[in-house]
Amino acid sequence: MERCAQVLNRALHALFTERADVVLIGEDLLDPYGGAFKVSAGLSTKFPDRVLTTPISEAAIVGIAGGLALRGLRPIVEIMFGDFTTLAADQIINHVAKFRGIYNGQVSCPVVIRTPMGARRGYGPTHSQSLEKIFLGIPGLTVVAPSRHHELGALLRGAVLESHDPVLFIENKAMYAQPHEPPIADRVAEFSTRTSADCFPTLTFSLNNFAAPDLTLATYGGMTPLALQAALELATEHELFAEIIVPSQLSPLPTTELQASLSTSRRLLVAEEGTLTAGWGAEVVARLMDITDFPFASARVAAADSIIPTSRPLEEAMLPQPADIIAAALKLTASPRR
Amino acid sequence: MKPIVVEQSDLNSETAILVSWSVPNGATVASGETICIAETTKAAIEVPAPAAGQIFHVFAAGATIAFNRPIAYLAASSAESSAAEQAARAASAPASTSTVKATKKARQLAAQHGLSLETLAQPDVLITEAHVYAALGKTPPSATATAIIAQPSPLPATGARVLVLGAGLGAMQVIDILLHDPLLTPVACLDDDVSTHGQSLFGIPVWGALAQLDTLWSAQKFTHAIVAISTNIAVRKNLFLRARALGIPFVNAIDPTARLNRGVVLGTGNVLCSQVHVGVATVLGDNNFISSHTSIEHHNTWGSHNTVGPACATSSRAVVGDEVLFGTGIFLQPGVGIGSRARIASGAVLTQNIPADHAVKMHAQFQVTPIVPTP
Numbered sequence: 087m088e089r090c091a092q093v094l095n096r097a098l099h100a101l102f103t104e105r106a107d108v109v110l111i112g113e114d115l116l117d118p119y120g121g122a123f124k125v126s127a128g129l130s131t132k133f134p135d136r137v138l139t140t141p142i143s144e145a146a147i148v149g150i151a152g153g154l155a156l157r158g159l160r161p162i163v164e165i166m167f168g169d170f171t172t173l174a175a176d177q178i179i180n181h182v183a184k185f186r187g188i189y190n191g192q193v194s195c196p197v198v199i200r201t202p203m204g205a206r207r208g209y210g211p212t213h214s215q216s217l218e219k220i221f222l223g224i225p226g227l228t229v230v231a232p233s234r235h236h237e238l239g240a241l242l243r244g245a246v247l248e249s250h251d252p253v254l255f256i257e258n259k260a261m262y263a264q265p266h267e268p269p270i271a272d273r274v275a276e277f278s279t280r281t282s283a284d285c286f287p288t289l290t291f292s293l294n295n296f297a298a299p300d301l302t303l304a305t306y307g308g309m310t311p312l313a314l315q316a317a318l319e320l321a322t323e324h325e326l327f328a329e330i331i332v333p334s335q336l337s338p339l340p341t342t343e344l345q346a347s348l349s350t351s352r353r354l355l356v357a358e359e360g361t362l363t364a365g366w367g368a369e370v371v372a373r374l375m376d377i378t379d380f381p382f383a384s385a386r387v388a389a390a391d392s393i394i395p396t397s398r399p400l401e402e403a404m405l406p407q408p409a410d411i412i413a414a415a416l417k418l419t420a421s422p423r424r
Numbered sequence: 425m426k427p428i429v430v431e432q433s434d435l436n437s438e439t440a441i442l443v444s445w446s447v448p449n450g451a452t453v454a455s456g457e458t459i460c461i462a463e464t465t466k467a468a469i470e471v472p473a474p475a476a477g478q479i480f481h482v483f484a485a486g487a488t489i490a491f492n493r494p495i496a497y498l499a500a501s502s503a504e505s506s507a508a509e510q511a512a513r514a515a516s517a518p519a520s521t522s523t524v525k526a527t528k529k530a531r532q533l534a535a536q537h538g539l540s541l542e543t544l545a546q547p548d549v550l551i552t553e554a555h556v557y558a559a560l561g562k563t564p565p566s567a568t569a570t571a572i573i574a575q576p577s578p579l580p581a582t583g584a585r586v587l588v589l590g591a592g593l594g595a596m597q598v599i600d601i602l603l604h605d606p607l608l609t610p611v612a613c614l615d616d617d618v619s620t621h622g623q624s625l626f627g628i629p630v631w632g633a634l635a636q637l638d639t640l641w642s643a644q645k646f647t648h649a650i651v652a653i654s655t656n657i658a659v660r661k662n663l664f665l666r667a668r669a670l671g672i673p674f675v676n677a678i679d680p681t682a683r684l685n686r687g688v689v690l691g692t693g694n695v696l697c698s699q700v701h702v703g704v705a706t707v708l709g710d711n712n713f714i715s716s717h718t719s720i721e722h723h724n725t726w727g728s729h730n731t732v733g734p735a736c737a738t739s740s741r742a743v744v745g746d747e748v749l750f751g752t753g754i755f756l757q758p759g760v761g762i763g764s765r766a767r768i769a770s771g772a773v774l775t776q777n778i779p780a781d782h783a784v785k786m787h788a789q790f791q792v793t794p795i796v797p798t799p
Contacts, residue, residue, distance in 0.1 A: 207438075294550065324528075
């Protein structure tokens with residue numbers, strides 16, 4: 087099975103071959119280095135004019151890409167670590183996300199900003215964060231964070247070619263090395279799956295062929311394998327069946343699948359790798375409270391509100407683990423359905 | 425026959441990709457010749473043959489490989505070649521897994537009724553309790569009844585099932601302690617003394633020799649272990665390390681009359697017999713055997729694999745190393761340090777530090793004479 091980093095690399099090669107207006111801009115992209123995680127490997131050799139390696143200035147990189155997009159190109163930005171998106175936040179939030187609105191729809195700015203986020207590799211406080219929550223709810227910006235079970239190539243293609251607005255494309259670091267395992271005939275290992283028809287689809291996983299779930303477990307990106315592992319243990323050890331909803335688009339939040347699942351389960355558990363406070367989970371719970379007309383119980387599993395330690399055992403203790411999901415699910419299902 | 429491994433070259437990567445083999449499977453190579461190229465996120469690594477010989481691949485090119493695990497076997501001579509080939513083939517075979525997927529509740533219910541889950545297996549279906557009830561032609565108990573049974577109780581539903589290593593005098597003490605503890609259930613003993621086999625200690629059977637440890641552990645016949653050899657420290661330590669190497673967790677056997685004060689930190693695998701006292705903030709390592717009425721005072725620091733006879737007493741701040749053998753009725757002044765592997769004779773009153781690997785002997789001054797009856 088191909089690793090996710092290889093799949094993304096192949097998708098970039100396909101995009102560059104298909105379209106002459108696609109360019110890549112970022113730091114350390116040239117071969118033989120090929121980007122810090124090798125996702126850009128081989129591109130600069132095959133397409134030397136369309137891979138722009140730059141000095142260390144994330145604001146300049148995104149600014150240039152914004153200009154290229156306004157003039158009709160399809161630029162892809164690679165920010166080496168997601169933690170460094172803070173340096174480009176002004177260009178992302180106040181510029182590329184605003185242009186279409188500011189100029190009354192006369193221009194579009196289809197920049198794709200690819201960046202790795204996530205921990206579990208011992209990279210320490212400033213190379214391990216999941217900062218995508220900072221960029222949720224910025225009008226004009228789409229935030230996409232696929233799991234290893236999404237069709238990564240199709241998602242990247244959709245972000246680059248089909249989106250009018252800029253897309254922040256979050257690639258989980260741990261996912262890079264994991265095998266790419268999209269559903270085959272609506273199945274992934276023990277799970278039955280459903281895939282929504284969106285450009286950035288939501289996956290739903292079930293262990294009881296979509297019979298009534300005991301709880302709805304929402305997660306995304308790098309937390310997905312851990313959530314599936316927890317769901318498997320909940321089913322085999324406790325006969326509790328979670329329906330796992332995994333959107334690839336975090337913002338704006340797609341709610342159809344969540345709402346449908348929750349209408350039966352009446353219990354919502356959200357698991358994310360970022361810190362708890364003001365996270366994606368807070369928006370998921372609040373949004374579903376707003377739009378549903380039935381009562382439900384909810385809980386959130388996330389990283390402790392702390393900085394990420396470099397020590398692996400301490401990092402593990404700080405980050406959400408399958409055991410945390412299981413404990414939260416048992417607590418949530420201990421009370422009768424609302 | 426030599427296993428060939430890729431050493432970890434950078435801390436950023438947990439695995440490497442085996443990019444290509446430079447020599448085909450079964451090829452003969454010279455010492456130092458590059459046999460394959462592995463790539464981490466930071467570097468490409470050329471892996472040299474550690475010696476001349478024939479190379480047998482474990483993985484195909486493109487595989488993700490772990491560091492320091494065999495990726496190939498090298499046969500230094502033709503005599504080794506079939507063994508190396510077999511080792512490579514065995515290492516590359518995927519682990520076999522059961523095909524039947526069922527929940528724990530389903531497995532338990534099927535086992536209770538002697539039903540084989542294989543008969544219920546369908547592709548892509550996780551067998552639940554409901555499937556088993558249906559196959560048995562029984563109605564599942566009502567949700568209400570289950571809910572009452574599932575009410576949280578003060579005790580966990582299942583405690584540790586403890587295997588006692590040793591079936592001698594020490595084991596009787598350990599089993600007596602375990603039988604007092606509602607969370608620890610002794611299941612059996614193992615001992616190399618064949619005369620104990622088939623016997624039982626306070627109702628706990630002796631299953632056989634210690635060589636069975638691995639197979640019993642693989643068969644999940646127990647969940648935890650404890651060493652019940654008290655006086656032979658070498659055996660006690662070896663048994664502990666052997667079980668630990670298998671990944672077996674240990675329990676502490678603490679008699680209900682033992683008193684552990686606030687701030688005590690215990691490792692694991694310790695035996696604390698009747699009336700033992702451990703003072704505040706004392707730290708005990710692993711696998712210590714502390715006989716009855718011994719008092720380990722406050723702010724002591726003890727290592728592992730020590731055994732202590734009855735009624736010994738330390739004072740505050742004693743520091744005791746590893747594998748120290750204490751006799752009976754020994755006293756330590758405050759702050760005394762005892763080095764590892766020291767042996768302290770019964771009745772000693774220690775007022776100074778004892779270095780590692782030293783024995784303290786007593787020259788008794790008393791005489792034993794027959795009593796002459798008075799007329």
